[in-house]
Amino acid sequence: MLRLSVRHGRIGVVRVAVVPGPGRAGLLCPLDDHGGRAGVPIAVDDLAAAIRERERSAPDRGHSTGGGPIAGSAIRWVWFATAALYPALARADAVVARCHDISLTEALLRTRDAAARDGARGASAAGEPGEPASDAAWQRLLDYRPGPAEPGVGYPPDTTYPPDTTYRPNTTYPPDTTYRPNSSYRPDGGPIQPALFDPDQVGTQPPADPRAALDALIEVHASQVARIAADPHPARFALLAAAESAGALAAVEMSLAGLPWRADVHDSILTGMLGARPPAALGAASRLGGPQAAARPRRLTELAAQISAALGTRQPVNPDSPGQLTRALAAAGIRVSSTRLAALREVDHPAIAPLIEYKELARLHSAFGWAWLDTWVADGRFRPEYVVGGVVSGRWASRGGGALQIPRLLRRAVVADPGWVLVVADAAQLEPRVLAALAGDRAFAAAAAAGDLYNALAGHFGGDRAKAKVAMLSAMYGGAGGEAGQLLAVLRQRFPAAAGFVEAAAQAGQEGRTVRSALGRTCPPPSARWRALTEEASDPDSERDPQAGLALRARGRFTRNFVVQASAADWALVMLARLRARLTTIPAGADGRASVPELVFFQHDEVIVHCARSLADDVAAAVSQAAADATRLVFGPTPVVFPLTTAVVECYADAK
DNA sequence: GGTCGGGGCGCG
DNA sequence: AAAGCGCGCCCCGACC
DSSP: OTTSOTTTSSTTOEEEEEEEOSTTOEEEEEEOTTSOBSSOOEEESOHHHHHHHHHHHSBOOSOOSSSOOOOSBSEEEEESOHHHHHHHHHHTTOOOSEEEEHHHHHHHHHHHHHHHHHHHHHHSTTOOOOOOTTHHHHHHHHHTOOOSOOTTTSSOGGGSOOTTOOOOOOOOOOTTOOOBTTBOOOTTSOOOOOOSOOTTTOOSSOOSOHHHHHHHHHHHHHHHHHHHHTSSSHHHHHHHHHHHHHHHHHHHHHHHHOEEOOHHHHHHHHHHHHOSOOOOOOHHHHHTTOTTTTTOOHHHHHHHHHHHHHHTOSSOOOTTOHHHHHHHHHHTTOOOSOSSHHHHTTOOSTTHHHHHHHHHHHHHHHHHSHHHHHHHEETTEEOOEEETTOSTTSOOEEESTTGGGOOGGGGGGOBOOTTEEEEEEEETTHHHHHHHHHHTOHHHHHHHTSSSHHHHHHGGGTTOHHHHHHHHHHHHHTOOTTTHHHHHHHHHHHOHHHHHHHHHHHHHHHTTOOOBOTTOOBOOOOOHHHHHHHHHHHSTTSOOOHHHHHHHHHHHHHHHHHHHHHHHHHHHHHHHHHHHHHHTTSOOOTTOSOOOOEEEEEOSSEEEEEEEGGGHHHHHHHHHHHHHHHHHHHHOSOSOOOOEEEEEESBGGGOO
16 A cells, blocks of 8 residues: 555556547647646547557556556546546447546545535634635536537447436435535535536537646646645545546446346246236326236236235225325224335234235336336346446445346346356455454454354354344444344443444544545535534523434434445455456456456445356456455455455356 | 325345 | 345325
8 A cells, every 4th residue: 555656546657638529539638747747738539549559558567556467558547537438438449447537536535625614614604615726627627518428429328318217316315414426416405516427418529628628627637636645644545536436447347348137037037926028008098097007917916906805995905005005904903103014024914915925026026127127138238327436435326227226036137148157256244344454453353354254253142143243233333222232232342442433433423523434435524404403402502302313313323334334335446446457467268259357247345247167267366366455455454354255157146 | 297205125 | 033324216195
């Protein structure tokens, strides 16, 4: 980690600023160590070709981060938004090893600095939040954002929203959140930040004035380099920015490659569970019986009838409607706190079994049924769009297709191409191991040096592995119900440093402060509403609002979890970046095919590589080396191990 | 007609 | 068994 250059992330890597346009052309400008111009801008007719050529002619000659040489060039391309520019480049075979994503890095920096500004504002109530020195250049850069992309130029056509859906930002936020990197959503009237990247607005259609855009880009980049260097831990923050940017490259490449998806297998799973695919609903006629009436498959229709019969309702009850369902259950003498599966399972009544089956099948049908298949799977591939940095903790989000919520039973449909395999790697018990490394708790670290963490802890909990797990989860999530409180007390006694670490994070959150991940990703500051609510309550003259205590504890749980989840995301992101680099060093297989291993899926702590069977061992080795790289880069020397369970399978469902 | 919040549930 | 954290997206129903 110390070998990282503060200014450049890596010794020997040069930076080149990139602005697209006009047309297929573009502007390049080499940068010096401080991000200033190291030459005059170079206009190129074919940007993809120019980048491709420079990637090939500037090889990385063994500059090492300690984990061995990396294939690819020694250029770090500096551009506004990977998600906007890189799809077109990658499709034109201009695959790059490294980039610096200005928009993602700006989001990291602004979230970091929002905390300080927020604190300052607390002192002078009416004061404007202090803006970074680069703000004028940043605004200019946003002004140069191009209009909507032309067809085939911006996002690849197969990864844009399906025509019949509209994206709406999620509406359930932690009560104290004011800002998320890729969202202009303002949940509670808190300070709004500029939308850093809007896929509807940003395409690769070039800015009207590329030279002016280049000026703004270079200015913002220089400011980012300086602001990274000013971080209390500049090397870590530089690594975070580099990993976030590498993740953005990987995300685009994964969307282009797609996850192998057998539509025929998926269809037979649906048919087996739901009955044959119902004919398409026919416009207005079908709506007379409700939008779903014509489209409800046979099995769901049967179950709905059984539910109504068992409840003895005069009118058919729609099990999709919590309101109708609650009333019908009440009429049958059943009172439930909600119509969730968990609550229903407590009830003993003939209507419950078909109702539970209905809810499970209806979920499959509506979220991952035939309509999903039609919309999201083409040419044997599922191509979701990943949103790097879309979660406050640094986890990725996805847009369309529910890519990160694929039901486990549909893993049967994820099948490698003939002669190819899936290398499925899953970080085992990542979050508790991250806590062990973060807290530097020697006793806990010793337990985390073992294979199964919870088995190793079980001895401290009367030999009960399940209790050890509950204690850990409670510590990381802030749960205290049931016997969790007792188990937490045991944890606190045996592992005071680990318990103290998360409790300090919770305390910081309750006091309105922010916390940071291992690499320096910062949680959002509390919203104005949260501050008002909690400050009012702390005033002895005011009436005590029960909402205030709830909000206080909710933010404590949020920051308590943030330090663990976000540091785990740091580790996973660095692992992904290192794996991506290492995969390029694997020589082509003996079968002579152009068989480069492809990253095809990434889900928080799990990664899938699709490769020729002959390369599976090399890929598996790259995975474990990448994990070791990540552990060293994120946590430095630590006794904690981060084992990956790696399976080489033809079908994802066989991975574990 | 469309929008939006709630309830619910899939994943980690 | 669920809970405590983080998400996306479905349907429903209130509302404009």
